[in-house]
Amino acid sequence: MQNQRTAVADGLRLVAFGLRVLVHVVLGGAALLAVVTVASVLGPMLALDLYTPPVAAWWTVFTAIAVQGVPFLLLGTVVSAAIGAFVPERVLTRLLPRNQALAVPLAGAAGVVLPGCECASVPVAGSLMRRGVAPPAALAFLLSAPAINPVVLVATSIAFPGQPRMVLGRLLASLAVAVVMGWLWARFGREEWLRLPKRSTGTSARGLRAFGAGLQHDFLHAGGFLVLGAAAAATFNLVVPRSILDLFTGSAWLSVLLLAVLAVVLCVCSEADAFVAASLSGFSPTARLAFMVVGPMVDLKLFALQAGTFGRAFAVRFSAVTWVTAVAGSSLVGWWLL
Incomplete structure (x- = not known):
């Protein structure tokens, strides 16, 4: 009898927790969708009131990017939260060989089956290092997971319909950059540059509670960047004069560098950045590939x-070299494939 009561109580607590997670996700999604709805419904009305076609164009671009990106953003955060809550880091540790030269490409390829957003990849990489994974392999996984996971590739195929080479180019360029950066760290990296994160003194949250917290945080956090990125891309298309764009679009190298810098500033989530890149139609395919890489x-x-x-010593060196490598890698792949 006591066991039955305990089972019932546990079941009720599980249901109550599930309802709380659902409420948080629904409220977060409603808040994000409310912005999109206001943009799509009130935007054209406001444009008509102001009698300014550029304002109508701004609302059109903003709404198209946000509406297309939200479903993939939600799917990506669900997958990322599920992996963080239910897949132990030791799975990757056991699969990687001890030889760093071999572990780096395997860890980079693991980003295809163990996806995560940019925000989640940093703490996951730190946890892998604490559990014995070599830093070069963990860093390769940090770069590849948010760039080549299935959600990102499917979103890219939707954003660029009928252009499978753009999807293949993103996969090849991103994976190549992640592997090269892992090898570069294995060859030139120094221990004093990398401050390993301290091991948590408490027990890490797992299961449904961790899934709910991770989903709520990632969706709301990344959703905000999606809205800001969509607004920034729409503003960029509206404000920047065509004559200035012609200076960059007329030069293959300048257009690549411009969008590579824009990618750093906009901070668009990887599950939605393909839609922002697709909206920058005035630029070459290679430049838009650089934006996504x-x-x-x-x-x-x-x-x-x-x-x-x-640590800042690591971030400055690693980010600078990664940016140069990503620009070079996307340019080479774009020149060869696109």
Whole structure:
């Protein structure tokens, strides 16, 4: 009898917790969708009141990016939260060989089956290092997981319909950059540059509670960056004169460098950055590929996360070299494939 009561009580607590998670996710999603709805409904009305076609164009671009990106953003955060809550880090530790030269490409390829957003990749990489994974392999996984996971690749295929080479180019360039950076750290990295995160004194949360907390945090956090990125991309298309864009779009190298810098500043989540890149139709395919390769690996929020987790000496060196490698890698792949 006592066991039955305990089972019933545990079941009720599980249901109550599930309802709380659902309420948080629904409220968070409603808040994000409310912004999109206001943009899509009131935007055209406001544009008509102001009689300014550029304002109508701004609302159109903003709404298109946000509406297309939200479903993939939600799917990506669900997958990321589930992996963080239910997949132990020791799974990757046991699969990687001790030889760093072999462990780096395997860890980079693991980003395909163990996806995560940029914000989650930094603490996951730190946890892997604490559990014995060599830093070069952990850093390769840090760069590849948010860039080549299935959610990102599917989103890219939707954003660029009928252009499978853009999806393949993103996969090849991102994986190559992640592997090269892991090998570069194995060859030139120094222990004093990398401050390993301290081991947590408490027990890490697992299961449904960790899943709910991770989903709520990642969706709301990344959703804010999606809205800001969509607004910034729409503003960029509206404010920057065509004559200035022609200076960059007329030069293949200048257009790549401009979008590579823009990716660092906009901080768009990798699950949604393909839609922002697709909206920048005035630029070459190689430049837009550079935007999608650089963004998940180097941006302002990632720099802050890396500096707080591994130290500023590491973040400055690693981010700078990663940016140069990502620009070079995407340019080579774009020239060869696109």
